[in-house]
Amino acid sequence: MAEKATIQQVAAAAGVSTSTVSNVLNGRSNRMLPETRDRVFEAIRVLDYRPNRAARQLRTGQSKTIGLIVPSVSNPFWGAFARELEQAALGDGYNVLLGNSERNPERERGYVEELWDNGVRDIVLCTSLPSLDHLASFVERGLHLILFDRPVQPGDPPLVASIGVDNFIGGSIATTHLTELGHRRLAFVSGSQRSVNRTVRHAGFVAAIQEAGLDVADMPVWPGLPEGVEELEAPEVGRRAVHELFASGEPPTAIIAINDMTALGACKGLRDLGLRVGADVSVVGFDDIPLADLVSPSLTTVRQPIARMASLAVEQVVSRERAADRESTPAVLLRPELISRDSTAAVR
Amino acid sequence: MAEKATIQQVAAAAGVSTSTVSNVLNGRSNRMLPETRDRVFEAIRVLDYRPNRAARQLRTGQSKTIGLIVPSVSNPFWGAFARELEQAALGDGYNVLLGNSERNPERERGYVEELWDNGVRDIVLCTSLPSLDHLASFVERGLHLILFDRPVQPGDPPLVASIGVDNFIGGSIATTHLTELGHRRLAFVSGSQRSVNRTVRHAGFVAAIQEAGLDVADMPVWPGLPEGVEELEAPEVGRRAVHELFASGEPPTAIIAINDMTALGACKGLRDLGLRVGADVSVVGFDDIPLADLVSPSLTTVRQPIARMASLAVEQVVSRERAADRESTPAVLLRPELISRDSTAAVR
């Protein structure tokens, strides 16, 4: 098997200089005769030449790689998103480098630093922490940040883009679905982390409660984990929440979970207590992971259009590359959709 | 924020040559006085210097990155594995680049090529296709392949390592568990892809059937998807299989699925038909994804020690780096464990 060809060999084979080959490679083929260009292309084809990324990156300081930082790939939602993003990126000649932040700013910063050192200048960040201060210095130095599921906040560095569903609407339609089924005691369940999406979804919840003529003060509230306890996995959060909510005097008849995994944990918790999901207590999730339709009872949830969002994120990156320093920082907000299944039913 | 420092600046600050800094960086500090080394370290610290990966890679042809190719991150098992592997790799200063093959040799090859071009020389490959011919040329050129869940086969290129559970035992204990519960009609369900792990797990199944004094010929068989139909997602495979198995005269009383996602699909299929999982028909999966314990009924399954395997894989990579060209090609086979839950019960 022949060793990998270099630009010099291509140049020699085509009878031109390396500069010309480089020009061809970078689309500046207007600077030469069409026949010259064709000779170069032919040489590239024959030698099966592929530019060395390291050399290119060393020279340009840029790399065709997108960093993707998610809270946890073991949550199927992020797995699915990663897959879609990768698919979209590959189509545009980009690679994807994946990192798990576990919602930890420390790790998040570590990953960004690592990626930056690797020449990555485009990062899709999926950990909706309230503050981006720990990343501000990178953005100043030229990092292109695309926030997923976290709209730009007042204190954020300038020029970061964002993509996500409208969490207010999401929280609201989930809640309205339940109030229309006659539920009057609804609990909103999430981990204790103050993420932006949690805040907004909760606001949607509150708005829908009021719109239904109910009082938020009447809703059972899970106080969350005690301080200092390390963050639990999403399902365990749902389970614990249910256990504690139902230990109190007036438990809810319906639960709105921050995401599907937490919802599934809540379902488990209900079964632990001998309650039937759907019939006794309604549960609605958020995300619409493939499993939502698979479990029993199937899970009512708010669907996020994963594929759409992934390709928008990649589009973001590609378009910036073309348009150099643009003024606008696009903020895309998609409309989520309620998928009604068996985990919700009219109140008894 | 200062621009990134280079090795030259460090050398200047420490009053030594770049060669010396390079030697320090690469652990050859025995070639200089301890005080010289300390001056260099101090300069590195003060300047917050971090070597440029591209430059290093261009020169050495190596990169501290591990490629990970999985069938599909949207399957939580692979998501969890990816996470563990990443964790382990990070500890040793490696990055992880993730790819989805969708069990397609074409894509698999494409990823390997892409990774190779990026200087990646260590790839953990998780798609147990029977043949590695499409990758042989890379292995010849020096690619270090670590096969996950696919023991080395007779025709494979030399010097590839492998890590996985003993699928024969896995298939066997799952089956024995069912025969001990009194089941006499067991169906083994998997996609039509001829993967190595499928073959071996099936062999374990057959052996256990015989050991129980039963005849394999009596077992209901799902013929699989018709030729030419594109491969389905794992859960859909399970669901379809159940639908078709139960349409025939003598359906099974227990199902052994190739993995948990397929098992969950089978459960879904049983519910479609009005059958109760566990009570009417037993189902056992493979993998033990976190969700196995979460769904209702919880899933009996064969556990793969993910974290252990991930760290072994990374260890593989790191140790090879140290030991240059070693003779032995380690093949690690771990013993899987049956986790008994509610989806299996004594036959009625």
Added chain:
DNA sequence: ATGATCCGGTGTATCGATTTACCGACCATA
């Protein structure tokens, strides 16, 4: 005394692609 070896380094070519400066030929215009 002599050559060999070790110590603690340094100088510099090199990896492969990009990019700036520049060059000769040709053409148009004044």
Added chain:
DNA sequence: TATGGTCGGTAAATCGATACACCGGATCAT
């Protein structure tokens, strides 16, 4: 006849880290 501009292309510096060749002085074995 100058002058200047465009076309089609090349030569060489450059990005940052690595590693090979080498060097002067001290030490050691014969």
